[in-house]
Amino acid sequence: MPTCGNYKLKRKLGEGGFGSVYLAKHIETSKKVALKIIKPEMMEHVNMDDIEKEVEILKQIEHPYITKLVEAGNCQLSSRGRSNEVYCIALEVASGGELFDFISMTGAFSEDVARYFFHQFLDALEYLHEKGISHRDLKTENILLDKNFNLKIADFGYASEKGSNQTQVGTPDYMAPEILQGEKYSGQIADIFGAGLILFMMHAQSKAFLKAEQSDPYYKNIASNRPDKFWKEHVKSKGDEHYFSEEFKDLITGLFAYNPFHRLTISEVRSHAWFNGYLPTSDEIKEEFRRRKVDLEDELKRQKDEDPTQAEFDTALLEGNSVHRGIGDSDEETKEICEREEQEYDEDFENYHKFFSTSSVEDLWTNLCAYVTGITSEYKFSADEYSISAKVIKEETEGEEDAKKDSEPIEFLVNILKVPDQEKHCIDAIVMKGNKFNFTEQFRDLKQFFGGHANAIST
Incomplete structure (x- = not known):
């Protein structure tokens, strides 16, 4: 297998405009990392100042629910007798995979299970905001799990330390309305909007809307202050008028507010009735995942036939x-x-x-x-x-x-x-x-x- 500096590449995890990401193992310690590799042919397409800025932000972060930077810098990528210099970022690997892969394959979380992970998510988000950092790309792909089913926020390529931003970065489906409109915005308030999207998908197993625009058939009801119509459509799609609790609806509506200054703050979320509902133990979460894995294996066997x-x-x-x-x-x-x-x-x-x-x-x-x-x-x-x-x-x-x-x-x-x-x-x-x-x-x-x-x- 190819090597990159002190790491042996095991398998590809993804590709992007900057290069490739691999699961890799340190040759001496056997420690596994997610290794981002930027090859020379990609250098002209990548703003290295942005890459270095991401690394500098990651160096400041030390939190149990955020992926940790291991090391970064130039190293030699060697394969089949050939070697060339590349730039690498080694990150803590979240061996439990993506949270939403699990949801999409095994079904939506109950509100209690969603609350367990949302507590972890909010702890991490509050930590970032207290350090003056906004993530600006909170989405399903960036929510990972470790081997003990703890949540990990990943990918800080668009993170910012500015109090006010205007660059339209991130993923359009997850952008707050003020970003889509090209206005100056607070990255931290936009993160709150992303938090609402993630929480909604945990429990609903679907998107809340396509884009946070007034033309969107779902979000237009939030933008026009008609959350009752928004929830009526979602309840209809579930076929169960009790699927979403009233407290859940109220919290999500506050996180989705069209006007960023009307959006809930982290402290307001922490004091919300839904947030303070029953919280499962870590053992209960492990049992939930074990049961779902058994159900998934049974489904895979059925599909085989x-x-x-x-x-x-x-x-x-x-x-x-x-x-x-x-x-x-x-x-x-x-x-x-x-x-x-x-x-x-x-x-x-x-x-x-x-x-x-x-x-x-x-x-x-x-x-x-x-x-x-x-x-x-x-x-x-x-x-x-x-x-x-x-x-x-x-x-x-x-x-x-x-x-x-x-x-x-x-x-x-x-x-x-x-x-x-x-x-x-x-x-x-x-x-x-x-x-x-x-x-x-x-x-x-x-x-x-x-x-x-x-x-x-x-x-």
Whole structure:
């Protein structure tokens, strides 16, 4: 496997405009980290001042519910006898995976369970704000879990130490209305808005709205001071008038306020009746997750017996010097398929969008390519690993009631990982952008496809 400075790369966790993120292990101590790698070819596309600013902010942070910086700097990336200098950021790894992957695969949290994690989230957010730091990109992808099911806030690429901001950064779906309008805004007050979105998704297992704009069919009711209509629509979609407690509704409405100066403060949240409701113990949370994992394994076994999707695939696409269009590439920019190395499955790193197969890596690779090229023309084959990133646009359904699940593109990464000391591989999918619940539907389709074309098994 490739090495980067003092770390051995184990598997890819994601890709972004700045480069790639890997699960890596320190060669001497065996400590695992999430390693962001910015390669030389990416330097001209990345503002290194912003990267260094992120590192400086991370150096100030020490909190149990925030991912910790381990080290950062230039180092040598070595693979297959080649070596070049890259810039790396090593971060504490949250081995429990993404909180919302778990929710999307196993169902919404009760208000009590959501309260448990929201307490941790608010502790971390208050800590940041007391240090004069706003996160400015609070979203589902940035809420992780450690091995003991403690929440971790991650990704400080857009963090700010300014009292007033005007740059429109973050993810549009999660931006507060004042940011979308291009106004000057307080990053800390915008963070409160993001906190409301995260709490709502924990309990509802869906988005509250598409964007915080007055044209949005859901948010317009908040913006026009008609929260009763907002909740009427959400209660209707749940089919249960008692699904949301009145205290929950009141808290969320206060967090979503259109006018940032009317939004609840952290101290007001702490004194709110909902926040001070029953709080499960850590043992109760562990039992909740154990039960959900058992239910998930049963569901995966059930899916294995369903009729698989059938597809045709031209294997000539995979021959020697074939080239494939990458996401965002122009017609002239293509990348040759090179010899690949197998990444390693790590059972200590949890990902809920995965399944296993006893087929050979080449058969699995052929099937993965067949699946991806069959659903989209926007994909990129890794030249180094058995890995593909893809972008899929969900087709709109005529008359679809759920206005929160539109044709938003989903960008995801699929890895084929070798399970150590066993004759099987793990097919592992990670969403990089887009609606997580739409992605879960896409993952189930991927697994069903493999069930018909390779020896897919649940465990």
